[in-house]
Amino acid sequence: MDLGDLLRQAQRLTNDTKMDEEMPRVDRTISQVLQATQELHSRVTLTGTHDLQAHMLLGSKGVDLPKLTQKLESLSSRKTFEPLDPVSDTDVRAFLRNERENAILSVIDETNRSIFESVERQKWRRIYAEWGEEKESLLNALVGPKQDEFPDVQRQSVSTTLPENPTPRSLLNRTEQLYAEEVAAYNQSQIQRGHRSNLLKACARLAEEQLDNPLVAEMWSVLQFMTDNGPATRTVDPIKSRQSLTQQARTYLERRYKQYMKTVINENRVLAKRGGIPSAYHMVNSFVGINFVQPATLVGLQDVNNGRPLWALVYYSLRCGDLSAASKYLQEAGVCSDLFRLLAMMKDGTKGEQYARLEGVLKLEYNSKMRSCSDPYKKAVYAYVLACDPQNSHPELMRSIDDFLWMQLSILREDNEREYNIEQLTYSGLQSLILEKYGENYFNAREKAPLYFSVLILTGQFESAIEFLARTEATRPHAVHMAIALNEIHMLSTPSSMHQPLISVNPEDPTPMKRLNLVRMLVTYAKCFELTNTREALHYYFLLRHFKDDNGSSLMLSCVSDLLVETCDQQMIELIFGSETDKSAQSGIFAQFHTMDFDKYMLAGMVGDKLAHRSNFEAAIKLYFIGGQLDKVMRLVCSMLSQVVHQSPKESSVRNRLVPIIDRLDELRSVMRVDVEPHVLATYTMLTQLLIFFDHYHNKDSQLAIEVLANYRITPNNCSEVDECVANLKRLGPEVAKVLPDIMLAAMDLVYQEYLQLKGVSATSRSSFGSRDSTQTDDWKDVNKEGSLRHLRTKAKALTNMAATVPYRMPTATNKRLVQLEILMH
Incomplete structure (x- = not known):
């Protein structure tokens, strides 16, 4: 690699380290790079230095370092640093365990408590039983008294037999x-x-x-x-x-106090020295003489009349309601002439301008002098006459609640007499x-x-x-x-x-x-006692005859009707209205309370309405008979017959109980007029005939049952009569429609039974007559039988047509049975 390639790689690395944002670049010097290198080196060698120091410390303490190393290596840190499953805050398992234990402990505690209470009750029961036995033995050990020692004691015999008609015990004390x-x-x-x-x-x-x-x-x-x-x-x-x-209240309190004064005087006749003149003046004088014998009782009292405290004499004269005696005492003493004149006006009942002027003068005197007066009787007299100062309760004179009440009643002012500038007491x-x-x-x-x-x-x-x-x-x-x-x-x-x-x-x-x-x-x-003392309860209800209930009727009628509705038995009905055999208007205890507003017939109708509203139809019918409301009887009979007329007669059934009701209703209809709608009367007539029809039907009197149906055109004999029978049903009430399915089934069953009877007779006649001479007769009989069978099929067809034509929803089972019987006749 020449220098050119090295330069290009350096430029590429430089370009890769550059960022898009304009961030400031940091250029380190050689010394800064050396310092950072030393810091990294010290961090790497720090762990080894600590381990060396730990070995030196443990070795100086006598710890076997090789064995310690082996033990440390045997420890597994895998489980410690493995990721843990998340655990929820609620420990359901522990919660359920605690609940189960608490339930068991509560059951044990409850059982323990109940056992303890049971044992405690049995213990005390046994103790009481032992006490009773001991008491009985002690009483039995006593010698019984002789009859001669109690000659006036009358023994009362208690009957041990119950009367045939027991009456309830009175609850009145x-x-x-x-x-x-x-x-x-x-x-x-x-x-x-x-x-x-x-x-x-x-x-x-x-x-x-x-x-x-x-x-x-x-x-x-x-x-x-x-x-x-x-x-x-x-x-x-x-x-x-x-x-x-x-x-009136003041007069009552004054008379009571006057009687009290007489009692005190009679008990202290020596001190009273009353004499023989019967007047309030001398009575008050004697009473004051008795109460003020001790010198201590005269402290603070002002003015004297004949050796007696004047204002005490005036006060007690007013207390017993005698204004004349109070005026006489003031006249004799010659003090407070304005008060004397005001008392005279109060006694005469004259109130005018002079009365108002005197009252104003005395009020000024009372406000300026009487509040600081040491004589409580004088203050009480002024408060009585002026009807003022209700806040002063006069505690020195109030010896009973009667005194307090009399004073309060005496200072009352009516609303039209109040003076709003001073404090006064109203009623x-x-x-x-x-x-x-x-x-x-x-x-x-x-x-x-x-x-x-x-x-x-x-x-x-x-x-x-x-x-x-x-x-x-x-x-x-x-x-x-x-x-x-x-x-x-x-x-x-x-x-x-x-x-x-x-x-x-x-x-x-x-x-x-x-x-x-x-x-x-x-x-x-x-x-509380209307069931046991009905007569007395009715007298109390009679006092409510002028009160009206929510419906506007007399509250007496409402109370008595509620009593009859709650306890409507035959005995209660006879007690209130009398027996059925007694036709007089005065029978029954309610007849005693006859007024222009109501009588027992109105009550019977009201009770009947409430019973009918509660669906107690039989009891309502009894009350309607008493009230003479035969139209309502007829409606209830129709309603009840529609539910039971198709049933077979059974003893004590509702159907059998309706028979005497119908007989009684028919008997009353013959002697009195019944105002009832035509359709109700027609429905009642039809249901009573259906009652007869089903009686014949259940008694297997087929011919009589068929005659009832034919006479009242209940079911058709052929298809041409279907419309007529349906029209007749529409004119009747819904009660007949309820029993129509049972009528149709019974009529179809009668037709089917007659069909089977004719078929059986035809088969028997063929097997009995086999000679040539009888062939012509058999053919003639077969023709007649076939005509009768055809007529029965037509009648069955008419019944099914009527079931489909009537404007009522016939039960599916009824239609199914009708069609089934019709098919069986073909």
Whole structure:
């Protein structure tokens, strides 16, 4: 190779190393190349140097290097550096193993627990059994008493035989039974005499005389007193008239306190020194004399009248409701002339410009002086007269809830009398204070139910009070009858819809008034005993006669019809409507509740409609018979006959049970007119004849069955009658069309059996007569037989033609069988 070739190769290599991009080139010097070479050399010899140092270190420590080398060579690094298969994060095998072990452990633990509980139960059962045996042995060891020691004990014999017609045991306790009798007497007085007695007074008298519970009697007494002057018509909204009961509540509290004062005076006659003059003035004077004997009780009191604190005398006069006595005490003391004149105007009921002026002057005096007054009785008197300062609860004088409630009722102002520049208490505010702010927890209503009930009643919250009583089973009967009594005197507010909850709020009513769903309460109460005490339940339902259900019918009819639908047996029907043999309009207990709006015949029709809607046709037919609705009976009979008329008669079957119903319907049709559509009557007539036809058919009375078909033109005798029979079917109802396939099969079977009978007689006659003399007779008989057979074939052909012509979809099996029998006759 010359220098030229070497130069060309160098240029080629240079061109190959050049890149397309314009990159900067690096030119190294000789010293840089030497340095890079040394670095590469040190990297290559580094491993060998480390190995030499390791040998020197291990040898100095006494390690056998040849054996160590052999052991290291025996180690295989192939498996270590082989590529590993990818392993997922979830170990399914381990998960399943853990689940299996957990399942086994849970089963073992559950079994252990159940065994322990079973052993524990058996142990205690055995302990109780041993205790019972020990108790029995101890009682048996006692000496029995002699009959002479208990001469007045009457032994009651218990019958061991059951009556033939057992009656269910009453579910009403004594209290509920007494209330039910009172409701029944109230209803009878309305129905028979036409006037409305006072159910509330009757129940209050019952509670006082027969219930032997003074707390219940007191609740009825409060309710009766509050409703003495209530609205008498349904046109008055009971909620809007509630504020007029404020004076009634105050009067009740004042009378109670007056009675309390008399009791205290009678117990302390020596201190009272009342004398013989029966007046509130002297009674208050004696009462104050008893309460203010100790000097400590007079601390802070102002003004004295005849040795007694003046403002205490005035306050207790107002507390027992006697304004005259309060005015007399002020007049005798000669103080607060403006207050005296204002009390006189309040007593006379005159309110005018002078009254407003005096009231304004006294309010200024109260705001400037009375708030810092040390006499609590004086402050209470001013608050009573001026009806102001509701925030001052007068704790020194409030010794009971009656005192607090009386004071709150005394300072009430009606909405049209309110002065918006000062703070005053309204009727709605007092109701919210009692019901919402204080509530059941403050009054401990769970243990003091009569007290909380009385407070709600006195503040005009009848619905909330009754709903509170209805929560517990012991007081629920009283709550139900209180609601009934209030509703009968039009003082109970009820919601517009019967589907509302027991207690609800109407947005149009003032806060916090509620509405009580009397329908829900009464129906729920009567449902508990309507099966065992049906007569009493009907009396409760009679109270709902003015309420309407969603369909606009009387709610009483709806409740009684629901009762009959749920338990529609013969005994219940006879109890409500009377026996079938008794044709009088007064039979049955429902006849007691006859009104201008409904009677037992209307009820029977309503119950029949509901039973028919539930497909209980047989029970519905019984009710339709009672209600005299024979047209509906006829429709149901047609519907039932279309399903069973083709079946063979069997004992206790639906088909057999329809026979007496049809007989009874035909008997009633002969004596009374039935308004029913012509096609329904024609369908009924046809189905009853088909019933007779199938009776003959199943009894093998072929001739009678054929006569029924021929008389009523049900099936054709020849092809020319097919159109006529089809037209007759179109005039009938769909019930006949349902049974048409069975009619066609039965008719074809009759024709085929007659055909076989004729064929058999013909073959027998040929084998019996073989002489020449009978040849002519046989030929004549053969001609007649052949004509009869031809007629039967024609009749069979007409049946198949009719099956193909009728505008109904005949079952495939029916058509197949008809054609098969026709072919067999050829």
